[in-house]
Amino acid sequence: MADALTLTATTPCYGLLPKTIGTCVLTETDLGALTSVAPYKQGAAGALKDAHGMDFPAPNRTTGKQGARAIWFGRDMALLAGPAPDAALAEHAALTDQTDAWACVTLSGDDAAAVLARLVPVDLSLAKFKRGHTARTQLGHLNASITRTGVDSFLILAFRSMAATLVHDLVTAMESLAARR
Amino acid sequence: MRLPCPICGDRDRREFYYQGAAVALSRPAPDADAAAWEDYVHLRENQPGDLDELWSHDAGCGAWLVVTRNTVTHAVSGAKLASEATR
Ligand SMILES: [Zn+2]
Numbered sequence: 001m002a003d004a005l006t007l008t009a010t011t012p013c014y015g016l017l018p019k020t021i022g023t024c025v026l027t028e029t030d031l032g033a034l035t036s037v038a039p040y041k042q043g044a045a046g047a048l049k050d051a052h053g054m055d056f057p058a059p060n061r062t063t064g065k066q067g068a069r070a071i072w073f074g075r076d077m078a079l080l081a082g083p084a085p086d087a088a089l090a091e092h093a094a095l096t097d098q099t100d101a102w103a104c105v106t107l108s109g110d111d112a113a114a115v116l117a118r119l120v121p122v123d124l125s126l127a128k129f130k131r132g133h134t135a136r137t138q139l140g141h142l143n144a145s146i147t148r149t150g151v152d153s154f155l156i157l158a159f160r161s162m163a164a165t166l167v168h169d170l171v172t173a174m175e176s177l178a179a180r181r
Numbered sequence: 182m183r184l185p186c187p188i189c190g191d192r193d194r195r196e197f198y199y200q201g202a203a204v205a206l207s208r209p210a211p212d213a214d215a216a217a218w219e220d221y222v223h224l225r226e227n228q229p230g231d232l233d234e235l236w237s238h239d240a241g242c243g244a245w246l247v248v249t250r251n252t253v254t255h256a257v258s259g260a261k262l263a264s265e266a267t268r
Pocket residue numbers: 186187188189190238241242243244
């Protein structure tokens with residue numbers, strides 16, 4: 001029953017995306033629930049495997065698959081993206097709901113890696129940074145999480161408060177690359 | 182300039198925050214005498230050459246590192262986790 005007082009949640013990049021520029025498409029991505037998983041001493045890897053069927057990711061790697069991923073997210077930390085965390089995990093790791101804390105976008109297209117090469121101080125070429133590889137690094141001046149999800153697609157997470165800057169930096173790089181084609 | 186993070190691999194200098202010489206790793210005991218604390222707080226060798234420094238990989242994994250850097254040539258000869266260096 002909609003009325004003047006009904007509040008509707010908006011996504012971090014609401015009104016900003018999608019954008020198609022040159023060979024690339026930038027879209028907002030709904031990953032589902034986002035939970036940081038910071039293991040205590042032992043047992044977290046087994047609990048994650050039992051509860052969600054995926055290994056605890058090694059540094060710079062992801063496990064799982066689309067819809068239910070574990071993304072390495074820093075020292076002794078993974079981001080569970082997709083399912084709500086199983087209660088059994090809480091025995092073995094500190095769990096923090098970060099669902100509304102991140103702006104999540106996907107950059108795809110032939111020039112996706114070339115666009116990111118303008119912004120990111122890590123070699124994201126396919127030879128070095130394969131599908132399922134991830135990095136905590138910078139995008140422009142933003143701290144970001146970047147994961148290759150396909151031959152020419154990347155999942156990019158930045159702080160929600162920086163969503164407009166994230167989109168602006170990516171769109172500017174997409175435009176300047178397209179202008180030189 | 183690249184720093185070899187033991188967790189992330191070689192990374193660009195701009196991902197790191199520089200804290201300075203790694204004196205914090207040799208903090209005196211709480212009951213140490215005044216001379217030991219004066220030495221810790223105020224006195225530095227400041228000799229040119231290899232220096233152990235604290236860097237935070239704050240745009241990467243977040244770990245504090247002890248990086249050995251030559252202050253004359255800027256050559257970086259190694260890095261380890263600060264948590265392991267103190268053990
Ligand atoms: Zn690191």
